[in-house]
Amino acid sequence: xxxxEFLGLxxxxxxxxxxxxxxxxxxxxxxxxxxxxxxxNADPKISRYMYPRxxxxxTVSEILALRPLPRYVFCFGDLVFDHGVEGDYKEARKILxxxxxxxxxxxxxxxxxxxxxxxxxxxxxxxAHTVVPGRYVTVTHLPYCDFIMLDSLKGDNDGKVKxxxxxxxxxxxxxxxxxxxxxxxxxxFLGAHHPIHELRVGNISLAEFLGSxxxxxxxxxxxxxxxxxxxxxxxxxxxxxxxILTLPSNGLWGDIGYTIFRMNPxxxxxxxxxxxxxxxxxxxxxxxxxxxxxxSRKNQSxxxxxxxxxx
Numbered sequence: 001x002x003x004x005e006f007l008g009l010x011x012x013x014x015x016x017x018x019x020x021x022x023x024x025x026x027x028x029x030x031x032x033x034x035x036x037x038x039x040x041n042a043d044p045k046i047s048r049y050m051y052p053r054x055x056x057x058x059t060v061s062e063i064l065a066l067r068p069l070p071r072y073v074f075c076f077g078d079l080v081f082d083h084g085v086e087g088d089y090k091e092a093r094k095i096l097x098x099x100x101x102x103x104x105x106x107x108x109x110x111x112x113x114x115x116x117x118x119x120x121x122x123x124x125x126x127x128a129h130t131v132v133p134g135r136y137v138t139v140t141h142l143p144y145c146d147f148i149m150l151d152s153l154k155g156d157n158d159g160k161v162k163x164x165x166x167x168x169x170x171x172x173x174x175x176x177x178x179x180x181x182x183x184x185x186x187x188x189f190l191g192a193h194h195p196i197h198e199l200r201v202g203n204i205s206l207a208e209f210l211g212s213x214x215x216x217x218x219x220x221x222x223x224x225x226x227x228x229x230x231x232x233x234x235x236x237x238x239x240x241x242x243x244i245l246t247l248p249s250n251g252l253w254g255d256i257g258y259t260i261f262r263m264n265p266x267x268x269x270x271x272x273x274x275x276x277x278x279x280x281x282x283x284x285x286x287x288x289x290x291x292x293x294x295x296s297r298k299n300q301s302x303x304x305x306x307x308x309x310x311x
Contacts, residue, residue: 027103028068029143034259034270035059036076036193036222037249039113042091049081055251055275056095059258062273064102070260072140073104074149076222076247077111077193083162084115089122110136110153111193111222112165117156132172144263145217146184150192152199167194167223174201181213188213189268189306191220196232196244207232211240217267218243218306225254227272229304243306245270253278267307274302 038059039052063073080088099106108126110116116136120127129138135151152167169177169192178201181188190210192199196219199206210216211234219232219242228246248255256276262269 041081
């Protein structure tokens, strides 16, 4: 079966998978799925970039097939393609609707390709959960930890033009973090679309700020389209090591896949479900094919462990 035929099965299996879920399906409150950078494009005129839509359909069908079901799906931004037009959000909601129908809760971050105004028109329920008015900042309480999703989209517009690629936390977000995170009572993960080194809290780096928060457990982000467990050092806080996980793209370029996140009393384990790898500018087609096979095999089922700071 070639790649096109494989993805073509998704549309037919999705409906069947959703129909098999009944009202009393068991959920695992300690199980979540992370997806990032789906880049859904609904415009057939941009036919070259229709395939991320098929990857998201396939991912939704696989999530619905999990037993038990995850209680949450966290989407780390760039839900739609290019500059966040309404039609792409309409299509994205249509694809994600089977998850919502199955009572799986979806938590969204804003990426640089997103637009808050157009997102709000098709995901109006998301605004009800923010703790910072005007931004999408959410707190999710899980059995053994909490998860804070930040909004790192710089500025906003109506989706007619491209915006800045880099990210930022606005003043209201920084004020909320400074008022709440240093005294947070439970292990807490933070996430956003952009990487930690691009973001600041006031006049200090986000890494230095998080290093001073006793119950901070790890940083998770998208944007870079690659699976990359790593560490950062908060030098001003006795050289504390911060665990960081970069997520793959759900279907555009780079590492392609999603992440299963299992929490337990002593921490959490993130497992990559690797689907493909694609170099967007290959030097030679044959080399790109070899690279795709090698990267997919190397990354498949890679894990990264987070340990709770107070376990």
